[in-house]
Amino acid sequence: MxxxxxxxxxxxxxxxxxxxxxxxxxxxxxxxxxxxxxxxxxxxxxxxxxxxxxxxxxxxxxxxxxxxxxxxxxxxxxxxxxxxxxxxxxxxxxxxxxxxxxxxxxxxxxxxxxxxxxxxxxxxxxxxxxxxxxxxxxxxxxxxxxxxxxxxxxxxxxxxxxxxxxxxxxxxxxxxxxxxxxxxxxxRNGVYYDTQCExxxxxxxxxxxxxxxxxxxxxxxxxxxxxxxxxxxAVTTYRDRLAYPSGLIDKTNGLKVTTVTFHPDYTSENHAFxxxxxxxxxxxxxxxxxxxxxxxxxxxxxxxxxxxxxxxxxxxxxxxxxxxxxxxxxxxxxxxxxxxxxxxxxxxxxxxxxxxxxxxxxxxxxxxxxxxxxxxxxxxxxxxxxxxxxxxxxxxxxxxxxxxxxxxxxxxxxxxxxxxxxxxxxxxxxxLAERLSGVHLYPFGGSVIHRTPSTFTSFTWRNNVMGLSMPAKGVWNVTPLYASYTGTMKLESSGTSPGSLTNESIIRGVEKEQISPYTDGFGAVVEISRGHGDLKQDVAFVALPDGRSVYVERFRVQKACAVREWQTGTIGIRNEHYSAMPELAPGSRTLYMMDGERTFRGFYGREADEVRSFGPVPYVNMDHTIGYLLYGTRGVRYVNRHVYPKWKGVEDILVLNDFGDRTFDQPQTLEPSVIVALPNRTAEETAASYDRTHRYDTGRSDLTVLETEGTFVYASFAESDQTVSVRKAADALGTIDLYDGIQTLDEDSFVWSGTIPGFRAGYCVSRYSVTEAKGPELRLELSVNAGQLLVLNHSSGQAAVTIRDRVTGASYAAVLEAGAFRKYQA
The missing domain is CATH 1.50.10 (Glycosyltransferase)
Known part of the structure; x- marks a missing residue:
């Protein structure tokens, strides 16, 4: 007009x-x-x-x-x-x-x-x-x-x-x-890449x-x-499309849905995620x-x-x-x-x-x-x-x-x-926070989420492959980098290929995945191809019931290649300064380590980025807000950012596994690394958790087993199930937590035996623990299955055992004759 x-x-x-x-x-x-x-x-x-x-x-x-x-x-x-x-x-x-x-x-x-x-x-x-x-x-x-x-x-x-x-x-x-x-x-119709909802x-x-x-x-x-x-x-799924006449021949009475703009799980994509x-x-x-x-x-x-x-x-x-x-x-x-x-x-x-x-x-x-x-x-x-x-x-x-x-x-x-x-x-x-707690799976959107009243944990295996482990203050503390945890790199073989298509700066998809939701957590295992098949990255991410998480990764070099600016375990750190909200945006963040601390001021522009490298350390804590236990790290680096090609907020980057530049002349498999995230923990609590966490030596690069604060965590990159036994020496023993499987306890060590399913990650929370065990030539077999504990005395004589139920807090003391057994039922 x-x-x-x-x-x-x-x-x-x-x-x-x-x-x-x-x-x-x-x-x-x-x-x-x-x-x-x-x-x-x-x-x-x-x-x-x-x-x-x-x-x-x-x-x-x-x-x-x-x-x-x-x-x-x-x-x-x-x-x-x-x-x-x-x-x-x-x-x-x-x-x-x-x-x-x-x-x-x-x-x-x-x-x-x-x-x-x-x-x-x-x-x-x-x-x-x-x-x-x-x-x-x-x-x-x-x-x-x-x-x-x-x-x-x-x-x-x-x-x-x-x-x-x-x-x-x-x-x-x-x-x-x-x-x-x-x-x-x-x-218009469309849900992938660019939903037509908007x-x-x-x-x-x-x-x-x-x-x-x-x-x-x-x-x-x-x-x-x-x-x-x-x-x-505007907001339609395939079910809406099926519920209304098409309007091509049949009458619609003025109402019709001719589009699908959302996945069935009510996720939808724009800007390719x-x-x-x-x-x-x-x-x-x-x-x-x-x-x-x-x-x-x-x-x-x-x-x-x-x-x-x-x-x-x-x-x-x-x-x-x-x-x-x-x-x-x-x-x-x-x-x-x-x-x-x-x-x-x-x-x-x-x-x-x-x-x-x-x-x-x-x-x-x-x-x-x-x-x-x-x-x-x-x-x-x-x-x-x-x-x-x-x-x-x-x-x-x-x-x-x-x-x-x-x-x-x-x-x-x-x-x-x-x-x-x-x-x-x-x-x-x-x-509300209590009611929203639990596990939420989005199979079409490619994400799984686990919430507790004070934590938020997620893993995504499509669009931007990444993990998040958030403390109570959420994005005010930890930001969602596109390759959070999974990391970034530059491969010389990629030349001018877009980084988003070679899984270098952004990881768009995986070769295969296995997602295992629990009622109170989840396990995820994926295989990622980086570059033009130069590297295979095996990744496991496990969300634990109390809000902690475990990230495991292993790289397999497929052919001779040169990798530059290689970093994984990448965590975005929000570093804003808003005077009216000092508990969320104080204008600085402090990194705590075993041998000291370092404070980084947050601001936009005016100065070049500050980069500090700290080498391999056993653990770090950020601002008494979230801690990270590190196993197999190549080094820790903190990038205090002031210069941004694109502003999203004042955002630093904590690198927990800094490979730097590496050149490989032949195929090989690298040793895996493990990161345990501890949301809402102080620096002192992070140090104490490190003392209560034990990474078992499985003798295999494709199998990681970890015990941390009453939780048994596993991550298997193997194709098939593996029957394994892992040992903890006597000097690491105190209270002994028991898990599903067969455990043996003697004067020198604790051994867990069981079957780990192939290409899966998961966890088991301890229901029972041994607080005291005495006897000549002590040897106890402790078998846990479906909440039932069977204690069998293989010692040469009597064995005095005290069992604690971790859920009820009750303790049970028993004296077992040689060859005798005792059952405990949850």
Missing amino acids: EYTPAEAVWNVRPVRWELAAENEMSRRFYGVLLRWIPFAVKQYGVWDGRPECGHFFGGTFWYQADSAHVSAIFAAMSKLGEYDESVAGVPRSELKRMAVSAIRYMGFTHDTGPADCVRAQGVLPYTSGKKWGGRGDGFFMASQNGRSVAAMACAAWLLWDELDGETKRLVQNVTSSYADRWAAEEP ENAWTAAGISAAMGMFPDHPHQQEWQAGFTNWAMN VHPSYYCAGTNLRAIHAVFALMSGQPVMESALYNNVPLYERTVKIWSQFDGLNIPVQGQDWWYNRQHERQLTHTILNVLGGDPDAARLARSSLDSIERIQASNSIGALLEENGEECVINRDHGQFAKDLEHGSAYDLAVSYLLHVFGGAGACPSEPAE
Whole structure:
């Protein structure tokens, strides 16, 4: 629809102002936005292409999102809430004036505006001096304007009674042109690599603007049908596809699912991995329709909520850490502090779904948002020096440029609460953490997760092959590097081949895998090919019931090769400084080792990276927050990073197995290495755990057996089952923990015998222990099976034995004659 100044102003559905009511959460969201206003006002600029026009953040961001987002925020705050000019720094009338001028700027520079009206000049060549709206673009670029169209419409709708006729007609042209273009189109299908969830949802959002505002428009029926189609097809699995008629021949009664955008386990991929920002996109983007419906007194259409609940229950809630942020188990390529985005997901499930857990997580997210903002003197939501934090220089994306999107998410949550109510009574944090504990398997997404109330452990065997062992503070302490634990390298034989296809900088897949979920942990074994088959990396990752984990790796050199910058056991260490949250972001991290400690300050820029190498050490502890026991390490190195090609946050790297540069002239198998992670342990507790952990000598490079604090851990890279016996000398004996299998105890040693399954990793928790055993020529056979313990005395005479039940705490003393036995049953 071309710009036609003489066109009549359409009838608009009125805003039901009497439905607006403030509550605790709306006031908190409003307070954050109020403190953000002085920062946003400084980003305002005048555009002289037409009278009374202006823009925000330069006015040239992708899809005109900068001015669209801020105009919606300023419009809402100029009409609603408990405004405090002393905080905002400008009168309410100024917010309204700037919002209206931005609406006019967007209307004139849109494809439907006059030909001579183009956007301002800026740093982004794709958008500077050009129109917006998507004319001439393909589906992805053109449809992505939907979010901006919806935000612009939100601003205009709130201010409709105060807009002049010309501005109203501009809004009509923008919104109707989008709805007309996409309402009759079919949603896109796809779940791997780049889910179409986001695309379908932002298209629905764009259509919702005209559909919601203009009830008497002759295209209203087509817009409703188009919105329903795009919205319903945003979050779909194969089961949804099967549940509805195809619509090819059979009748659909206006409802049909023609897409699959999620795996059956409600994971979905974008940027080639399972990504929290994108599997929540369908929930978040469709929510603007709910805002429009609530503020105009209309029912929220079910299609805008379709599959929100199962997605939230299956992934979002389970992956949420204490502050509501989803832990990216396959890595993160945006910035880590995405609480603004995630709180919106929680708020939607709270206000529209009545979920008490969502109510809790939304509040927890907002806690962090408020404290991060309080740490920034300029009121910014992300970074005080956001113009220095490079996200994508070629695309004109710095942290400062992403502020408006974060603020807009808060504004949507504010409007949901004001017009939709306070939501559910929040669940208690401790009760929620306990309820989310357990094992969660995602066979299609390629991940397995184990949670306890204070730890989060995961392993991924597809997309980005990596492990995570997180303490209670989650991503505030440990960050999800793409190759966390599994490590990175450079192979000379790879030449110019992309590192993501040769499993060097990123490990995209495995040759084979075996995942063994338990009720209270998991074991995983995978084989990885690195380079062009130069190396085979055998990896085992075991999550233990109490939140500890064990990582085992072995490299097999397949042919002569040169490996550079080879490092495994790589752990991302968050090293932020936010003054209002010193317990999470104190601005430094301290590495504790047996012979001393070293503190590393965290900051962005200003200095070169600091790299410190410490050689092989038996254990390290980071900041009294998480410890690591090391066996077979080639060295420990800490990279205190200040220079980042892409900013995600202040993030150091702890390397627990530093190979450096190595050259091999023939095939060979390297000795395996083992890392035991101890979340929520101090340096002193880490040292004590090292004394209580024993790695057995199996005599085989393909079999690792470890005993640690009442848990027997194994990792087998062998193809077939192995019957083994492993021995612990008398000087290592104290209290003897017993495990499934046959154990013999004499005066000199303890021997465990049993069968280890091939190509598997797992664990056994001790139910019984021997606290005392005496007798002439002592030799006891102790057999454990299915909770039953059989003690057989092979000594030459009487043997006095004391058995302790580790679960009940009860102790049982017995004197056995030679050849006698005693049974104990759990």
